[in-house]
Amino acid sequence: MTTIRQLSIFLENKSGRLQEVLEALGNEKINITALTIADTSEYGILRLIVSDPENGYKLLKNRGFSVNLTDVLSLSVSHEAGSLAKVLKKFSEEKLSVEYMYAFSLGEKAVIVLRTDNRPKAFEIIERNNFTLISEDEIKNL
Amino acid sequence: MYAAAQNHHHQMNRYWEEELETMSRPALEKLQLERLKTTFAYAARSPYYKQLFGKLNLTVDSFGHIDDIRKIPFTTKEDLRANYPYGLVALPLQESVRLHSSSGTTGNPTVIFHSQHDLDSWSNLVARCLYSVGVRDTDVFQNTSGYGMFTGGLGFQYGAERLGCLTIPAAAGNSRRQIKFMQDFGTTTVHAIPSYAIRLADVFEEMGLDPHRDTRLKTLVIGAEPHTEEQRRRIEELLGVRAFNSFGMSEMSGPGVAFECEYQTGLHLWEDAFYLEIIHPDTLEPLPDGEIGELVLTSLDRRAMPILRYRTRDLTRILPGDCPCRRVHRRIDRVKGRTDDMFIIKGCNIFPMQIEKILLQTPEVGNNYMITLDTVDHSDEMLIEVELKDLFTDDYGRLENLAKSLRHRIRDEVLVAPRIKLAESGSLPQSEGKAVRVRDLRNNK
Numbered sequence: 323m324t325t326i327r328q329l330s331i332f333l334e335n336k337s338g339r340l341q342e343v344l345e346a347l348g349n350e351k352i353n354i355t356a357l358t359i360a361d362t363s364e365y366g367i368l369r370l371i372v373s374d375p376e377n378g379y380k381l382l383k384n385r386g387f388s389v390n391l392t393d394v395l396s397l398s399v400s401h402e403a404g405s406l407a408k409v410l411k412k413f414s415e416e417k418l419s420v421e422y423m424y425a426f427s428l429g430e431k432a433v434i435v436l437r438t439d440n441r442p443k444a445f446e447i448i449e450r451n452n453f454t455l456i457s458e459d460e461i462k463n464l
Numbered sequence: 465m466y467a468a469a470q471n472h473h474h475q476m477n478r479y480w481e482e483e484l485e486t487m488s489r490p491a492l493e494k495l496q497l498e499r500l501k502t503t504f505a506y507a508a509r510s511p512y513y514k515q516l517f518g519k520l521n522l523t524v525d526s527f528g529h530i531d532d533i534r535k536i537p538f539t540t541k542e543d544l545r546a547n548y549p550y551g552l553v554a555l556p557l558q559e560s561v562r563l564h565s566s567s568g569t570t571g572n573p574t575v576i577f578h579s580q581h582d583l584d585s586w587s588n589l590v591a592r593c594l595y596s597v598g599v600r601d602t603d604v605f606q607n608t609s610g611y612g613m614f615t616g617g618l619g620f621q622y623g624a625e626r627l628g629c630l631t632i633p634a635a636a637g638n639s640r641r642q643i644k645f646m647q648d649f650g651t652t653t654v655h656a657i658p659s660y661a662i663r664l665a666d667v668f669e670e671m672g673l674d675p676h677r678d679t680r681l682k683t684l685v686i687g688a689e690p691h692t693e694e695q696r697r698r699i700e701e702l703l704g705v706r707a708f709n710s711f712g713m714s715e716m717s718g719p720g721v722a723f724e725c726e727y728q729t730g731l732h733l734w735e736d737a738f739y740l741e742i743i744h745p746d747t748l749e750p751l752p753d754g755e756i757g758e759l760v761l762t763s764l765d766r767r768a769m770p771i772l773r774y775r776t777r778d779l780t781r782i783l784p785g786d787c788p789c790r791r792v793h794r795r796i797d798r799v800k801g802r803t804d805d806m807f808i809i810k811g812c813n814i815f816p817m818q819i820e821k822i823l824l825q826t827p828e829v830g831n832n833y834m835i836t837l838d839t840v841d842h843s844d845e846m847l848i849e850v851e852l853k854d855l856f857t858d859d860y861g862r863l864e865n866l867a868k869s870l871r872h873r874i875r876d877e878v879l880v881a882p883r884i885k886l887a888e889s890g891s892l893p894q895s896e897g898k899a900v901r902v903r904d905l906r907n908n909k
Contacts, residue, residue, distance in 0.1 A: 330858030334888050360860070364885055367858055383854075386890040390855035421859060437858075 323445040325393040326458045327375040328435065331368040332388035335361065343368060346385055352378045355461055356435060358424040369424070371396075371435060373462050394437045395444060396456040401432040409434070412451050418443055428464060475628075480595035481588075484736050485791045492792050495736055497530045499764040504536075507770040510554040512547045533739060533762065538748070538773045541574060544715065548572040552769050555579055560768045565613045566714050576714055579768040583622065586717040589734055590623020593723035596732070596789070597708045599653050599683060601628025606651040608660060609688070610636040615718025616688050620655045623720060629653070636660075639667040646679050653683040655710070658691035658699060662831050665702035676704035685710050687719060690799055690817050694824035695831075709798055715774055716761050722796055730783040730795030737765045740794065741773070742782055745803055753782040756800055777803040779815075807902060809837055809844050814878045816901050819848060822873050828856050828866055832892040835882075838905045846882040848874065851889045 333339045340359070347354065353373040359366050372378045375391060382389040399405040406425065413420065423436035433456060438444045448455060479485045487495070501524050507513040516537065517523070526535055544552065549572075553560070560577040578586070599605065605624040611617030611633060624631040634645055642664065645651060656664065661684060668675050675681055681703055686696065687710030699707045711731050712719035721738060722731035733740050739762035742751045751757040759776045779802065783795040801815035808814070816835060823829055830851040838845050850870065857863065867884040875881040 328858075330855055332852055332855045332863075332886070332888060334891065339888075362860075367855075367860065367863075369858065386888075388852045388855040388889045390858050392858045421861075 323449070324455055324457045325441070326371065326396045326435070326456065326461055328392045328394045329368075329370040329372060329375055329378050329382070330390045330392050331370070331382060333359075333366045333368050335364060335366060340368065342385075343382065343387065346381060347372060347378055350377065350381055352381070355464060356424065356426055356433075360422065369422075369435075371461060375458075392437065393441075394435050395441070395448075396433060396435045396461055397448070398454040398456050399432050399434065401427045401430050405432065406434060409451075409453060412447050412453075413438070413444070416443065416447055418447060433461070433464070475595075475600045479791075480592040480627075485592070485596075485793065487792055489792055492735055493530050496739055496764060497527065499736070500530060500533060500739065500762070501527055503762070503764055503766070503770045503772070506554045506767050507552075507772060508554075510552045510769070512543070512551040513554075513770075513772070530739070533741075533773065534750075536772050538760065538775050539771055540775050541715075541777070544574045544771075545572040549575050552771065553577050554770060555768045562618075564615050564618075564714050564718065574715060576717065577768040578717070578766075582717065582766045582768050585737065585765045586619065586720055587622040587626040589717075589720035589737055590619055591626040592734065593710065593720055594624060594627050594629075594653070594685070596723060596725045596791075597683060597685075597706070598726060599624075599627060599629065603629045603652045603683075604632065604650050604680075605629040605653045605655070606632040606634050606642070606645060606649075608634055608636060608642055608654060608656045608664075615712070615714045616655070616657075619712070619718035619720060620685070624653075639664055640671065643667060643671060643673065643679075646681065647673075650680045652680050653685065654681065654705075655685040655687075657689040658686045658695055659689060659831070661686055661699045661703065661707070662695070665699070668703075675702070679704075681705050683708070687711055690801055690805070690820075692817060692821045692824055693798070694821065698824065698831075711796070711799065713776060713778070715771055715776070716763055717766065721761070725787065725789040725791065727788055729787060730797055732787065732789075732791050732793040733796050735793045738762065739764055740782070740796070742780070743775075745779075751781075753784040753794075756781045756797075758803060759796065759799075779803060805902075807837065807904065809846055810880050812879045814846075814880065818877050819874055819882075820901075822870065822877055823850055826866075826870065827853070829853060829870075830889055833901060834892050835902045836905060837903070839907045844906055846880055847885060848882045849885045849887045849892060851892055852886050853889055 354370055356371040358369050379391045419439045421437045425434040504524055508517050559579050561580050562578045564576050566574040607620045609616035621631055621633055632645055634642055682705055684705045684707040686707050696707050708724040709731055710719050710723050712721040722733035724731050741760040742757040743760055744751055745758040756779055759778045759780050761774050762772050763770050779800040780796045783797055801817045806813050806815050823833055830853045832851050834849045836847040870884045871881055
């Protein structure tokens, strides 16, 4: 069972901060596969899947950002109506909570990234239902 | 007068001045009375005290016991300002050799004049402080205080020289150069304000250096800025040193008023040079040992400008009991804040130190914080911004819980619930001087 590493960055709601993060990564040729921002009125958490999480983490930390490397799950589902609902149905049947999730689609495939409150249980459900996990190498090459 | 005698004992003795440091309390009180009379006689030559003593019919004979000092009224900062610049000067000006001045952000600054005797006495006290924590003439002392009018500069310079240290007047700022000096000259002892000591630790890290491994640092003298025990322990850990509290103020010459000994259990106030009282700030009555009140000091060995029963506005208490170091000089607690740092919100008296203490017990947040008092919808609000050190979680719930826990713990301490705002690390002002932590934007302060 495999997880992928996600960069989480604490950002105050000030203009220009997001751009600073993106520019810092861009300058080091670190490519972004997926990005999402969740925000409250005062701050936000930027979550990124990137080509080189290790170096991305070091780079942002050295620049003084509050950053964290988080293990999350990534699943591949077919890009058709109802496929994500099927996955989540299995999770909810077993009372597994999703803390957050984001998704994107590419051609016939759709990719979801999520964090749950109980990873071993998530792995169990994924295995039992033959859902397709995506590894860090795979997501890099999408 | 002092140095010649002291430097002969090869600095093997545990005390800088054994007799003055370990005499019995009755002997100390006798010495205090003698010195009070001398001080009174000098003070009576200044225009301000001459007029005051005349009005109250006080003469040297009014003092039969040291407690008779209470016959003299308090001297306040306002008295010093109102009599600026020469009103309290007791010797002809030609006998003064130096003056120091407070920053004087409001109105007249307070200026203190020193004769050569005063400077010698002051330097000796600072040397005594440093000696008590194991600093010797073999040590290299680097002073990161601002020089000029600020007494932490020249005060420590002369004291460390008196002790015989190689003394580096590095002065404030330029952290990378400070660290280069420490490395190049083998600095063992540093004087710094606490917020700057922590800043230095950051700069060591930025330079890829480990103070434990890459320097000979062993002793830090910290003072001039209120700080907590947690902050001291953090400084000790970050820099690999033992850190000792220093206390002083320009009105009482500067550093060298009180200092921690090797046991780090409160600051011995040199009672042969200062008469110590703790009073209730409102009733002005003396308080028993152990109770927090305003520190009142009388200089007992100053001639150019003696100050009697000075209300320092510093809040502290006398720590009851004896210190294992056997010094007779009683210990005061670390200063709990100044009566002027205190702010009042929703009827509660709050000292920034109380909030700082809680932040320092919270590993998820950094050392910097900012308190903003503001009027929101006709009601006073306290906003506390704290820096998130590392993003220890990417889970909102836990970030919200951190803010909630800070809010509750601060409310329990100060009785007012603040609004907590989490800020990015490095985003709050980080001062290399006295940190300004409170902004008051309220309509009716």
